[in-house]
Amino acid sequence: MPEQKSPAKGEAVSRARIRDAAIRLFGERGYPVIGMRDLSEAVGILPGSLYAHISSKDDLLLDIVVTGITAFIDVIQPVVDADLSPDQKMREAIRAHLGVLAQQVEQTRVTFHQWQYLGPESRAKAVEIRQKYEDLFVQIIDEGVASGAFRDSGHHRLPVLMIAGILGSATEWYRPEGRDSAEEMADAIVDQVLLGLQQAA
Amino acid sequence: MPEQKSPAKGEAVSRARIRDAAIRLFGERGYPVIGMRDLSEAVGILPGSLYAHISSKDDLLLDIVVTGITAFIDVIQPVVDADLSPDQKMREAIRAHLGVLAQQVEQTRVTFHQWQYLGPESRAKAVEIRQKYEDLFVQIIDEGVASGAFRDSGHHRLPVLMIAGILGSATEWYRPEGRDSAEEMADAIVDQVLLGLQQAA
DNA sequence: CCTACCGATCGGTAGG
DNA sequence: CCTACCGATCGGTAGG
Numbered sequence: 001m002p003e004q005k006s007p008a009k010g011e012a013v014s015r016a017r018i019r020d021a022a023i024r025l026f027g028e029r030g031y032p033v034i035g036m037r038d039l040s041e042a043v044g045i046l047p048g049s050l051y052a053h054i055s056s057k058d059d060l061l062l063d064i065v066v067t068g069i070t071a072f073i074d075v076i077q078p079v080v081d082a083d084l085s086p087d088q089k090m091r092e093a094i095r096a097h098l099g100v101l102a103q104q105v106e107q108t109r110v111t112f113h114q115w116q117y118l119g120p121e122s123r124a125k126a127v128e129i130r131q132k133y134e135d136l137f138v139q140i141i142d143e144g145v146a147s148g149a150f151r152d153s154g155h156h157r158l159p160v161l162m163i164a165g166i167l168g169s170a171t172e173w174y175r176p177e178g179r180d181s182a183e184e185m186a187d188a189i190v191d192q193v194l195l196g197l198q199q200a201a
Numbered sequence: 202m203p204e205q206k207s208p209a210k211g212e213a214v215s216r217a218r219i220r221d222a223a224i225r226l227f228g229e230r231g232y233p234v235i236g237m238r239d240l241s242e243a244v245g246i247l248p249g250s251l252y253a254h255i256s257s258k259d260d261l262l263l264d265i266v267v268t269g270i271t272a273f274i275d276v277i278q279p280v281v282d283a284d285l286s287p288d289q290k291m292r293e294a295i296r297a298h299l300g301v302l303a304q305q306v307e308q309t310r311v312t313f314h315q316w317q318y319l320g321p322e323s324r325a326k327a328v329e330i331r332q333k334y335e336d337l338f339v340q341i342i343d344e345g346v347a348s349g350a351f352r353d354s355g356h357h358r359l360p361v362l363m364i365a366g367i368l369g370s371a372t373e374w375y376r377p378e379g380r381d382s383a384e385e386m387a388d389a390i391v392d393q394v395l396l397g398l399q400q401a402a
Numbered sequence: 403c404c405t406a407c408c409g410a411t412c413g414g415t416a417g418g
Numbered sequence: 419c420c421t422a423c424c425g426a427t428c429g430g431t432a433g434g
Contacts, residue, residue, distance in 0.1 A: 032233035165370025196397030
């Protein structure tokens with residue numbers, strides 16, 4: 001229940017509480033426009049006191065981004081390793097992605113759209129782990145192209161970039177409280193990715 | 202040739218020159234982290250002097266966003282109005298989009314990813330015109346579903362969000378100097394959108 | 403387009 | 419986790 005806005009009296013201000021507040025604020029208004037004072041108000045301490053729990057604003061963002069993307073890798077890697085056909089893998093990978101997204105919409109927004117504000121060193125780490133995430137989809141597509149299950153577009157990485165584009169944008173329009181469940185949403189995306197828009201002749 | 206970084210001596214600092222510099226800086230590093238001092242250095246005047254040409258930072262961003270998205274509407278609207286089949290319209294619309302993107306990658310990056318930093322009033326204007334852009338694709342898809350050319354996903358707006366997601370992400374990975382021309386890129390995207398990944402049986 | 407400047411806010415720290 | 423504070427930078431303005 002990290003949703004509360006004001007500090008819970010008597011509950012210690014932990015690093016985790018600061019992280020949760022930061023996820024919400026960064027996600028809603030963007031990392032650069034959130035000041036340490038906004039953050040300290042949200043958790044109910046004074047600005048300088050934040051530094052008893054975190055080492056810097058940049059470090060806080062890196063933490064959010066790394067744990068955010070790791071959650072996706074943790075659920076998609078098993079799908080890639082499973083004994084499934086390429087199109088089944090793609091289906092399950094997208095379902096797994098949407099499942100994690102539903103659990104952490106706000107963190108995913110920060111993870112996918114705010115890492116550009118990391119300092120050079122933190123940014124390098126974020127890019128590396130993000131690459132691992134993308135590689136999972138590259139593997140699935142390569143398998144599919146090799147087996148003949150997927151069309152060979154002639155562009156090695158482009159299909160992955162498009163799928164990542166869809167999933168990344170889903171972060172902006174998916175609403176956990178909306179009419180469609182994560183499962184329905186995932187199936188609609190899978191159909192678009194695998195079958196395309198056109199009616200089969 | 203708005204690519205130069207240092208001020209061209211003797212050339213007047215026009216509003217257009219400031220806009221071009223802003224597009225580059227906002228696109229590379231993000232609107233909130235660019236100061237008016239960065240901007241004034243880029244065009245070769247002192248910070249306060251910028252206000253002889255623009256009324257505010259927010260107004261400058263709004264200008265960039267509105268002209269940026271208008272460029273897309275201007276080329277896609279004729280496609281929607283043309284006498285073409287839905288899949289041909291989709292193909293031509295995506296081609297037209299990529300054509301504009303190729304001409305103004307940096308401005309498109311700002312247009313699609315930084316409008317969230319606009320103040321409330323400017324933001325409302327940006328959302329409105331962005332809606333017009335999305336509606337063009339909604340029209341094409343509705344036509345296609347009505348004629349039976351496209352699958353009916355059961356989700357009215359979702360296909361558009363996915364296509365917009367792909368095109369929006371293209372802004373991040375498309376490089377005008379890259380191997381693939383805008384035309385090739387567009388065709389690969391069209392195939393993905395219309396046919397999907399799966400090999401026809 | 404410059405000079406000279408405004409009040410506000412920034413991330414972060416020393417020393418408890 | 420507070421007190422008290424640092425130097426730097428922010429968007430913007432008055433009056434030429």
